[in-house]
Amino acid sequence: MKKPTIMIKIKVLYTIVFISLIFSCKSGKIESENTYEIINSITKSEGNKKTKIYYKTTSSKYDGVQIANFLNKNTVQFNLCAPSFDRNIAELTQKEINLLKEKFKDVNSKKFDFSKIKNREEFTKRKTNSTVHISEPIKFRNGEFAIYYSEGRYGGEFTLLKIEKSNWKKVCSSMVWIE
DSSP, X not given: OHHHHHHHHHHHHHHHHHXXXXXXXXXXXXXXXXXXXXXXXXXXXSOOSSOEEESBOOOOOGGGOOGGGGOSTTTOOGGGTSOGGGHHHHOOOHHHHHHHHHHHHTOOOOBOOGGGOSOGGGEEXXXXXXXXXXXXXXXXXXXXXXXXXXXXXXXXXXXXXEEETTEEEEEEEEEEEEO
16 A cells, blocks of 8 residues: 555656746746836847847856946946936936845846847847847836846946836946956
């Protein structure tokens, strides 16, 4: 009578392992609809035929440094390049920088779900000198602003976005490093 009990335990164990695999595979893709809203806006407005976005987000591999470690007052000086009418709103406070640092600590490399992307031609699976790697965008200021990190062969930068009439518009980019 012990054999059926062992078989039941094995079946339950296999079921648990199988379900765990399904959920772990699913978590390898970006699930947030907010992310796709932003990605679809920026690829529509800033399409560049020479530059393609890599099909996975970045958590930054530049010298093994996490994106969160790049955030400081000097690397997010959006007020210096924003249009004059946006300079005040483009300046990030130290509190906002600290909040963004915490959020970027949780950023990992994930695949984009192409069923949710409208401009698929802007993406590639090939890494070339013109391939750009971007992070998952982080919303802040009650969802009115977002920031993402991007890096290519010759440098990395943060880009500040603002929502206007349900589209995300680039306010400014601020260089983090240059090679």
